[in-house]
Each structure stands twice: as C-alpha cells, then as structure tokens.
Amino acid sequence: MRYDVSAVAKHLRCPSQPTPARSEIPLAKRVSAAVRIPLSTPSAVYNITVGGNLLPTLSRRLGPLTPGTTPRLFVISSPEIWRLWSEPLLGSFRDQPSPTPILLPAGETHKRLASVERIAEQLASSGADRDSLLLALGGGIVGDITGFIAAIYMRGIPYVQLPTTLLAQVDSSVGGKTGVNLRAGKNLVGSFHHPLAVFADTDTLSTLPPRELRAGLQESIKAGIIRSPQLFRHLEREAATILDAAHPGHIAALTRVIVASIRIKAEVVQADERESGLRMILNFGHTLGHAIEAATDYKQLLHGEAIGWGSIAATHLARARGTLSPQDAARIEQTILRYGPLPRFTAKASKLVALTTSDKKNRSGTRSFILPTAIGTVEIVRDVTDAELLHAAESMLALMRQPDLQP
Ligand SMILES: NC(=O)c1ccc[n+]([C@@H]2O[C@H](COP(=O)([O-])OP(=O)(O)OC[C@H]3O[C@@H](n4cnc5c(N)ncnc54)[C@H](O)[C@@H]3O)[C@@H](O)[C@H]2O)c1
Ligand SMILES: [Zn+2]
16 A cells, blocks of 8 residues: 655745855844744644754743743753853853753663663752753753653653754754663654754754764755755755865855754654654655664664665665656765765675564554655655565665765
C-alpha cells in the first residue's frame, strides 16, 4: 500500500529573500533580528526563536513564558558546553538568582535511565518543585534527557530547549520527542513532552566541531528533499558559504538553512504530532541510517553521517523503482556528498537489511519506507521488499568504495 503525502504537504514556503550578510547588519538590528517560528499542536503552543545573542538575553526572554511566577531555574548541560557557554547565559541573570547547573558527561552512553535517576535525585535534593523550570543547554543528548526528566519529574514540569548543535537546532529540540536509550536500542524509553520555548542561539555554533556541523546539515538536506525544493536549492548553491565559517555570508546563509529546516519540522509536527502519518516523512534516510549506526556499534559515524548514507540508499531505491528521475537522484546524491565527507565503513548489505527489521518504526510487521518522488516531495510506501533493500544497500556500498568520491 502506498499513499502520496504531497497533497497534504503543499503549503510550505521557505524565505525567498536572501538575508543580508551578518557583517552588513547594524549591531542594534542584529540583536533584534531573531526569527520566531510558531508551533501549535493539540497539546502545546510555543515559539522557536532563531538568531544570535539569545543566551546573553535569555533572562528577559524567559519572563513572559512564566507570567506571574519566578520559577527556580536549573540548567542541564555537559561540562564541555558549560565551560564554553555558561558565561553569556549566566551574564543575563546579573540582577536575579542564577540557574543552578547540573552537568551530565557528554556522549550517547550517558543517555540512559541511570542518568535520569541521578539528575532527578540532584533536582530533588536542590529543592526543585513543580514550579521549577529546566533549561536544556546542549546538543540532542542533553535535550532528549532533559525533556524526559521534565516529562516525569513530579509528573511533569516545564522546560526550555537551548540547543547548541546544528542537529539539535534544526531537529531534536523541536517537536517534543524526549527519551533515553536501552541496551536493546536507541530512544526505546521516552515520552512526548513539548518545551515551553526553544531558543536556538546561532552564536553557539561557532564552537561546534566542523564535523558535527556537517553531520547536522544532513538533516537539513533531508528536510529539503522531503518538503522544500527552495531549501534544497539553497543548500546546493550556497554550499561553499554554508560550510566555510570564515566566509562573510556564512552566518546569514546558515541561519536561512536553520530557519527553513525548523519551519519544515514545525509544520510536519503540527500536522501530525504523534507520528501516525505525515510525521513519518521525517524518517527519510533513517531506516538504513539506523541500521548503519547499529552495524558500526554507534561509534564510527555521527548520526547525521549515517543518515547521509541511508538517504543515498533510499534515493537509489526510488530511482531503481522508477519513481524518481535519474536527474533528481543525482542532485540528491551530489548534495549529500558535498556536505561530507561521509566516513566509509565496512558492513555487509545483508546485515544492514537484517538490522532494518528491528527498526522501531515498523508496525505490525510491515515496513514503512519514505521515498522521494522529486526534490521536495516524498511518498510513504509499505511494499518495499527485502530484495529491493538489499540492492539499494549494495549500490550505496559500491558508491562508497569509489575512490575520490568526496571532498
Ligand atoms: N528528540 C528528537 O526528536 C531527536 C531527533 C534527532 C536526534 N535526536 C537525538 O539527538 C542526539 C544527537 O544529538 P547531537 O547530534 O546534538 O549530539 P550531542 O548532543 O552528542 O552533541 C554532539 C557533541 O557536540 C558537543 N557540543 C554540543 N554543542 C557544542 C558547541 N556549541 N560547541 C562545541 N561542542 C558542542 C557535545 O558535547 C557532543 O560532544 C541523539 O541521541 C539522537 O537520538 C533526538
Ligand atoms: Zn535524524
């Protein structure tokens, strides 16, 4: 069975006017030039604010979120991010009580129930109550775990996302999915709990390792493929500027990517909060991407890099079915590789296919697969055979073996 999601996916518009380079914007304007993207679902209404200088102005931005109260604030972060970004954040609380930091070591191995318990105990011993507010300062790991603690501490308290990686800004901080890993798999324990707000301070990306930036951009490429030819074209044409932090137009070009990606995520979440239909399209590239992460023990590739390879495989599958033109397939593949290098890895195609059967997106034994039909439009199909998947994985692995493939 298949159904075309393009009918419900028509009204997306990316900003069509290029934003001026950051250096051309007067300082006063820069401070107020943040873009605010509203998100509204049956269970929550909030804004995602994107721009520079958000951490140093955080205190006044939090005020309107909790009218009539002065909640006690706790920042959940990791030691590395706290060392880099606590100063601007704490600076905004000069005249008021500062947030109490609770630090969690970086790394996926700490996104576990044991950390949830430890942090919850620390919150309790520090006097956190139902009126307290948690701030998640960090990447997707800090965001997912903080959101989960906020969902269950005293049966639910509010939290705010302060994402500091590109992946967290364009993807994980938006949409209310929270959770931790089990030994049996990633994100197997969790809940839906939306933040009160998201403040994506683009200044924080200045300290992000370039490899993390490029990996996060794979999720933006995905957003363009599933829903926005304009975003995809921008990523194609402005790759040099987006990837070069020293380029004068870098921040403006990157901010445009972030804003457009968040708009897409917000729109999809709005249409399908609990992933019963349209939200599934966000999983483009993720069936084989998750299999690649599992096959390489979650150690060799960053999530976005695995999604890059997974997207290439899904694109090969659509081209082989004849539902995607060779021209669009080539553009997708070239753009994904342009934002590489995607690390090479060793795995058998048959093992990758076997690993897709445990993908938690599978329901009642049928595998839902997201395939592009053109750049900006995808379909959800449920009749992908193991043979097709095997062929797609083999063709992706053959591409990987080509010398001089990537920048
Ligand atoms: N909830 C969702 O909807 C959703 C969606 C996608 C991914 N995720 C989850 O997100 C997680 C991955 O998130 P991630 O890619 O942000 O990884 P991450 O949180 O591990 O951050 C990557 C690395 O960058 C460091 N870092 C973060 N910000 C920095 C900064 N500004 N400067 C320097 N270093 C910085 C971190 O300490 C870490 O070492 C996974 O656990 C994944 O399951 C969740
Ligand atoms: Zn992802």
